[in-house]
Amino acid sequence: MATGFLTDTTVCIGCKACEVACKQWNQLPADGYNLTGASYDNTGHLSGTTWRHVAFIENPKKQRRLSGDVDLIALAEDVTETLPGNAELDGLGRWNFMSDVCKHCVEAPCQQACPTGAIIRNEFDNVYIQPDVCNGCGYCVPACPYGVITQVPNDGRAFKCTLCYDRQRDGLEPACAKACPTNSIMFGDVEDLKVIAAERVATLHAKGYDNAFVYGTPEVGGTGGIGGNHSKFILMDDPETYNLPRHPFMPQVKVKGAFVASSIAAAALTAVVALAFRD
Amino acid sequence: MSDISSEALAAGRGEQNGKVQTSHHPKTDPKQDEKKGYYGIPPIKRAHWTWQIPVYFWLGGITAGVALFTAVSKLVGKEDPAVTRLGRYFAVVSMILSPVLLIWDLGRPERFLNMMRIWKLRSPMSNQSWSLVAYGNVSGILMLKQAAEDGLLGRGGIARLVARLVPHRVLQVLALPLALFIGSNTGTLLSATSVPIWARNWMLMGPTFLASGVSTGLSFISLVLNLLRTGRKDTHHTLQRAEKVMLLVESGLIAASLARMSRWGKPLVTGKIGALFVGGTLIGGIAAPLALLSGKETRNKSMLTSVLVLLGGLAFRFAVVLAGRKSADDPQAYFSFTRGENAPQPGDKI
Ligand code: SF4
Numbered sequence: 001m002a003t004g005f006l007t008d009t010t011v012c013i014g015c016k017a018c019e020v021a022c023k024q025w026n027q028l029p030a031d032g033y034n035l036t037g038a039s040y041d042n043t044g045h046l047s048g049t050t051w052r053h054v055a056f057i058e059n060p061k062k063q064r065r066l067s068g069d070v071d072l073i074a075l076a077e078d079v080t081e082t083l084p085g086n087a088e089l090d091g092l093g094r095w096n097f098m099s100d101v102c103k104h105c106v107e108a109p110c111q112q113a114c115p116t117g118a119i120i121r122n123e124f125d126n127v128y129i130q131p132d133v134c135n136g137c138g139y140c141v142p143a144c145p146y147g148v149i150t151q152v153p154n155d156g157r158a159f160k161c162t163l164c165y166d167r168q169r170d171g172l173e174p175a176c177a178k179a180c181p182t183n184s185i186m187f188g189d190v191e192d193l194k195v196i197a198a199e200r201v202a203t204l205h206a207k208g209y210d211n212a213f214v215y216g217t218p219e220v221g222g223t224g225g226i227g228g229n230h231s232k233f234i235l236m237d238d239p240e241t242y243n244l245p246r247h248p249f250m251p252q253v254k255v256k257g258a259f260v261a262s263s264i265a266a267a268a269l270t271a272v273v274a275l276a277f278r279d
Numbered sequence: 280m281s282d283i284s285s286e287a288l289a290a291g292r293g294e295q296n297g298k299v300q301t302s303h304h305p306k307t308d309p310k311q312d313e314k315k316g317y318y319g320i321p322p323i324k325r326a327h328w329t330w331q332i333p334v335y336f337w338l339g340g341i342t343a344g345v346a347l348f349t350a351v352s353k354l355v356g357k358e359d360p361a362v363t364r365l366g367r368y369f370a371v372v373s374m375i376l377s378p379v380l381l382i383w384d385l386g387r388p389e390r391f392l393n394m395m396r397i398w399k400l401r402s403p404m405s406n407q408s409w410s411l412v413a414y415g416n417v418s419g420i421l422m423l424k425q426a427a428e429d430g431l432l433g434r435g436g437i438a439r440l441v442a443r444l445v446p447h448r449v450l451q452v453l454a455l456p457l458a459l460f461i462g463s464n465t466g467t468l469l470s471a472t473s474v475p476i477w478a479r480n481w482m483l484m485g486p487t488f489l490a491s492g493v494s495t496g497l498s499f500i501s502l503v504l505n506l507l508r509t510g511r512k513d514t515h516h517t518l519q520r521a522e523k524v525m526l527l528v529e530s531g532l533i534a535a536s537l538a539r540m541s542r543w544g545k546p547l548v549t550g551k552i553g554a555l556f557v558g559g560t561l562i563g564g565i566a567a568p569l570a571l572l573s574g575k576e577t578r579n580k581s582m583l584t585s586v587l588v589l590l591g592g593l594a595f596r597f598a599v600v601l602a603g604r605k606s607a608d609d610p611q612a613y614f615s616f617t618r619g620e621n622a623p624q625p626g627d628k629i
Contacts, residue, residue: 038319041318113402113471113472115405116393116396116397117393117399134387135386135394137384137385137404139402139468141327142325143472143473145323148324156385156387158386224623240316240610241316241317243320245614246618247617247618249617249622249623250625251470251471254623256401257481258481261482261486264486265463266459266462270351272524273348273493273525274354275524277357
């Protein structure tokens, strides 16, 4: 059975419980009190010591046109009909929160890059770094199409989300999913999650949110030879808004082609040098 | 009260164009007009590589060039003992220095042997480790023969046995593809990443690094022979001839690479990296040596040419690695790269 995450960003409230739960369970060190200064998000991105990261996106979709009295209760109750006084639902702008995590790619570029075999697929079909094998070559870091896997400077090795391998072995769900108060983070069999995702997107479409879609499929998010992701997301905006690539690719797809091209070049250069020996 | 205009009052109440602005946002959020992304934070992580890696790339290229010239001279029957000797000793020096540089770069250097746990054909890093092991061993045996011939192993029976038993012809030929692989794989290693400037140019990275490597290797031989005042006259002449053509091939491949990188190649030609690349590699490492090579051959000129080519090759590797850093740090480069079909795709014809 393959397990994975489904992160439904439409119900995320940005409480960061997942970030904290992840840090606590996995005993990850603090990253320091750094203020980004440009946003409400002071974590910034995933790293070797931050395996869940909540993105805070201020999303003023349209120009602010707020006229007349706004019925804030109607707004809060998710009323999609026209509001009194011609106020628009989107008038206040929308907060998008998204709890980012390792995508646990079906064909993982980090695993392909790893020369020591430290990165494996475990019995839950999750991408897992064996910390006792990793020698910190760092080649997985630029290989990851989502900027997830990162070396920890003082440690030297690469780290990322383990999908709580230890908890799963004990029959528990990952710490982030456990802590999430809105069930934005769902954990389970990827096949079940696929169905839940499809249903949720259909519901959102029926409510008029046409822009909802699943990220992490072979069509979007898990493209270019990656074959989809085991941790998927329900998004409401362009992937780039969440700092995610739309059509990422498996960087190793061209290694064979590059070898062929290099071999041809090697033969040609050998001929060039041989010709230089003519009298 | 009278000196405050009604406009300022309206603004103070949060009114604009006669409408109340109840949100704390300005009327039009400037963020909206900016290009897509998340507060400009890079969506991918760059490689951590410091100076050891470009220097290794340089060394690997020289190794390929030296091996190529040595092997070909043997194959065409114009072997110069001075070149063969240099080639055999240098290969071992390089195969000691290269792993040192690479292990130095590891986060956990004491675990370097874990590279030998598996062999993964799809990982250029794994192929690199194994090719270094293979080439290191072959060069070690060849050096033993050379040492025996040079009398470094004494005059005893062992030296004679080594000199006779080492199948140097077979090994020299075997060593050539390994060395050429090491030279080109330095480029392939970069291309098999998510970094736009490198990944975009996947097909030409290996060939370009190899051509540049061979030109530095030829220069290295020429420089050492000149410094030691050894080598036959025709060897020097052949080296210069080969160098000339190699520099032309290299510049052709660099031009094609820049064309292929297109907009994602910008970091290589702008700013400080651009200065290093254009000044150090294109002008200093290719154009100037070509000009120097076109005149009469003198020892001093030849040595200057060699030094320029070697430095140009080093500048090239530093420029490409640094440009990759910039490329990875640029969200727009990555997003434009992964939006359409610009990135390499499994189904691509080329
Ligand atoms: S998202 Fe990155 S770190 Fe996670 S499995 Fe995919 S390549 Fe590896």
